[in-house]
Amino acid sequence: MSYLEIENLSAFYGKAQALTDISITVQPGEIVAVVGPNGAGKSTLLDSIMGLVKIDGDIRLRGHSLVGRTPSEIVRHGVGYAPERFNLFPYMSVRDNLMVGAFTARDDIQSNLSMVHSLFPRLEEREGQETSTQSGGERQMVSFGRALMTSPELLLVDEPTIGLAPKICHEIAEVLRKLNKEYGLTVVITEQNANFALSLASRIYVLESGRMQTSGTADELRNDKRLLEAYFGGH
């Protein structure tokens, strides 16, 4: 039994189908990346795992089906989510944003907060600042922090590098590695930036127009020239 098993997943917005027959498995302690161009269905995939989208098929976490559960129940099952557009609470301070993340994990507030502050010292320096006045990089940190405050075992991160400077992308990669190695989190990220995905993930799934194109280990895909050209512009 894998840690996360997605089986024949299709997702719908009203009548429009955004994902068709997607199957993904994730082993405990792995970093897996889902790569694909804009509109491929990456955000829809992560939203589906969180119970935010109407789906067909099955999604199991540690063998328990998540289908039909509310996002709140899925968070309690140990899934943390840092979405693409962050969805922060703009007129709350950094600290209050993090405290909202602690809604279901009240016994772990102190330990989670010190983990978040050691990963992102800047959040402690700026804890009184409203997130509406922060830069994209800082918001990304708050978004990660809020997800970590839910005490997740599985962390979903939607396009962590989008719109961020290379230096900050590098820092984000470091943090994700640390969360995986030191804190034992299983991580699923989505990316358009193939190099970022290849440098971080052990296995990669390639998604286009809502369908799975191919998948393999990072090493396999790095050497697959046709694929690189098709999806990553040959870089």
Next chain:
Amino acid sequence: MLQILIQGLLLSGLYALIAMGFTLIFSIGRVLNLAYGAYLMVGGYMYFWVSQTLGMPKLLGVAVAAVLGVLMGFLKYRLIVKTLKGDHVAVEISTLILAVVIQAGIVLVFGDSSKILLPIVPGVINVAGASVTYNILIATLISWAILLGLFAFVRLTHTGRAMQAVSMDAKGAAISGIDPDRINLITWGISGALGAIGGVFFASYTQLSPSMWVAPLIISVAVVIVGGIGSILGTLVVAHIIGFLEVIVVATLAPELRGVFTMLLIIGVLVTRPQGLFGREEL
């Protein structure tokens, strides 16, 4: 001058309490609860029935009114808002119909003549040359205490922060493990209690009548439109603008014009600043 200042502060405190239950629902549920005035009416009549008809302690009357307010809020959410989920026009029309039905119920039970509530605390006090009834003074002080308590609840507790979170970003709240349904239910309950208690004070300030739900509803709608928000601090500020406007009009022009200027203010804001004076969504 001093008289206006004192009257303005007292009236505004009461208006803030009244409007708060309405703006809470607007901020979190994105619903204009047009039955809100009916909470005040039911609260006022329940207080009248317990404390004057039955002759029980006044505090018990306020408590029973508040509990009934909570129940009305819960029922309203479960039976109407949740059932018509997402269809704002349908929700608002049903809330208006509900208000009219409640008005008919009140007429049936209590008759349609208006009733005078005995002051919660009788007597008059002299504040810096201005005479103020204890009744109004106490009502305002309790309003302020309730608003402070609400402010602390929203800022300092997990449930309060969850209410703010739902009002600012529903998806962000959901992925933080917050069940929006539960937060909405709690908010409707709080709103009902605020309305019912506000109704007791409002009725003791004016009088009980089956049409008393209209004026407080207009004040509440005015606060939302003028403020453009459902925040606690914004509600306080706008309640003071409306309260002072009314007191100044009554003192310098004519008592009959008191509501007219509130209406003009609504129209003025709608025309010049449709997003409201503050125009940001928060709690």
